[in-house]
Amino acid sequence: MLRPRVIVCLDVKDGRVVKGTQFKNLRDVGDPVELAQRYEQEGADEIVYLDVSASKEARGTLLDVVRRTAETLFIPLTVGGGVRSADDIGPLLRAGADKISVNSAAVRDPELLSVGAERFGSQCVVASIDAARNGDMWRCYTHGGSTPTDLDAVAWAYECAERGAGEILLTSIDQDGARTGYNLPLTAAVSDRVSVPVIASGGAGRAEHLRDAFTEGHASAALVAGILHDGLTTVGELKSRLTAWGIDVRPSGPAEGHER
């Protein structure tokens, strides 16, 4: 049986992990290589690095962080942020990323998704969508949630999958950092529309929120960040609560599949 995934997201800026709310007020929470490895040991199913650096110089720093991470991390690593063209994808994969997530650049040039999928395979192209409620639609935003577009999130998610994205990373801007739960209607609307896996993102505060993302949001995976970095809970604790509720996540902890 395919297990619902718990994915840990680290916002990376100039080689350090940072955390803010609604993409603002960033503070330093640690070294990405160390944190990623610690989350694997805790039972995280995947790691996402979202590069929030503004400068071009930070690109080399990010590649170096990805390279060092891949030396010690043995679960999938997705890297997003600042991917502007298909030519940016290759170096990140070569450095050790398994999947690349694209957001603003795909809105500007949807061909990027098709070209990326054709060249590297759908399984490594993740379409990242930031959406907020706007009248009677969920509107897509780009550039870290600051720039509104004319795109409806559900329709855009469908187009991304049609063009070859192998996964949708769906962030609710309204819920991001609020810790009051994922945006379930948005998550369900997108999950029900597309035939690729959907990762719910934005709003995780408690284990119940992850459970609801799987059951009511029909998500394949749930993204968690702040509550872990702040030490409010652990991946192991989230997973044992989910297991107790009958959500068959991959068992966490060293007992599973261990040597000896």
Next chain:
Amino acid sequence: MKIALFDYGAGNLHSLGKAIEATDANVTITSSWDEALGLDGLVLPGVGAFGHAARALPADITSIRARLLAGYPCLGICLGMQLLFDASEESDGRGIGLIPGRVRLLAASVVPHMGWNDIETAADPVFEGIQELVAYYANSYVCEPEDSASAIAWSTYEGRRFVAGARAANTWGLQFHPEKSSTAGRRIIANFVRRVRELPSERQASRETGR
């Protein structure tokens, strides 16, 4: 001991290389089949499209097939497993044809099959020491061997059981990604490398007893 890691020119070889090196084997990344088949063993990695990887095969694939049938150790991962078969629905091009059969699109409502799935395993040296295996997948296609006896592992997705692992001679194909499957996955890679280390002495021993 030197393991060749074949480079089709696309995707992430870095973490797979590191996982092999962690077992004390040396890794040689190569795009030359002569080199790939002339070391102690070969790993065919699993990123990219079938057609692209098939184009990296030489015009005459019989020599590769013969070398693998003669017992040269090989581990094919995901696309690398699919390449061991005859052909794929994904794209044109011929595979190595070591394991008779075809590669077909997964019949499921959500594709790719992405994430951690349970794996039933047959008794095989690559799974030694692993109790319950849950491993990471990222695949849209699955292998269908003509002879079910070549299958050594299975998973179920949306109610359908598919082949997760297959074997011929000393070649193993795995549809999931051991290098992305944490502790258990690294154990599988270590088991493969241990088989590579043991095989020359076993071949030597069988030659001696045969004399």
